[in-house]
Amino acid sequence: MSIIIKTNHLTKIYRTEEVQTKALNDINIEIKEGEFVSVMGPSGCGKSTLLNVMGMIDSQDEGEYLFNGEEVGKLPERKRANIRKANLGFVFQSFNLIDELTVFENVELPLIYNKIGANERKKRVEELLEGMNIMHRKNHFPQQLSGGQQQRVAVARAVINKPKLILADEPTGNLDSANGDEVMKILADLNATGTTVLMVTHSKYCAEFGNRIIRMLDGQVVVENVLKDYI
Numbered sequence: 001m002s003i004i005i006k007t008n009h010l011t012k013i014y015r016t017e018e019v020q021t022k023a024l025n026d027i028n029i030e031i032k033e034g035e036f037v038s039v040m041g042p043s044g045c046g047k048s049t050l051l052n053v054m055g056m057i058d059s060q061d062e063g064e065y066l067f068n069g070e071e072v073g074k075l076p077e078r079k080r081a082n083i084r085k086a087n088l089g090f091v092f093q094s095f096n097l098i099d100e101l102t103v104f105e106n107v108e109l110p111l112i113y114n115k116i117g118a119n120e121r122k123k124r125v126e127e128l129l130e131g132m133n134i135m136h137r138k139n140h141f142p143q144q145l146s147g148g149q150q151q152r153v154a155v156a157r158a159v160i161n162k163p164k165l166i167l168a169d170e171p172t173g174n175l176d177s178a179n180g181d182e183v184m185k186i187l188a189d190l191n192a193t194g195t196t197v198l199m200v201t202h203s204k205y206c207a208e209f210g211n212r213i214i215r216m217l218d219g220q221v222v223v224e225n226v227l228k229d230y231i
Helices: 047-054 077-087 103-113 118-131 147-159 177-192
Strands: 003-015 020-027 030-032 036-040 062-067 088-092 165-169 196-200 212-217 220-226
Touching: 003 047, 003 196, 020 047, 020 220, 030 196, 036 047, 036 177, 047 165, 047 196, 077 088, 088 147, 103 118, 103 147, 118 147, 147 177, 165 177, 177 196
Parallel strands: 036 196, 036 212, 088 165, 165 196
Antiparallel strands: 003 020, 003 030, 003 062, 212 220
């Protein structure tokens, strides 16, 4: 399998007038295509910062970040945005749905950004909503849905462009155990079809859906545990 993510001595520093903090300190990791990797660690250890850099939302101060073999961390924002649109899907703890758009419109939005035609958009969105058992809610607005339904919509929006990599930041954090389990099974099913997943979580149960756990402390990777082989 090819390497989709590789970092070399990756460092991210936040500075104020009085202090500077290394949110990421000399991170060296590799993630292969098709892996499901969980990142764990206490609050403030750098997990979400790592996810933001991997998602090209933020950039490193030192070191390298290679995505599919290309150094992307220092690219201009427009080029990084194009790579994000073509390759990445994001799932957040807070859902980040647009309240003024229906379920259908929220899921459709990434296809519009990628200039997919209306007929193809309709077909792909309806097929995905059917597969996630939320087609009956397609004309509802986010505030009319349960938390579990909102997160399913968020996952659908993340995968509608068939991304190579899903970045999930505490995707079950606002859900009860039953809905959280459902979302984890969706992510596991997507991974089983070949999508790479990088997930930040506090939950040992959720982390063990992955094939590997990266544990962080004080901005550093302190240990990696391989749980199982992946195909």
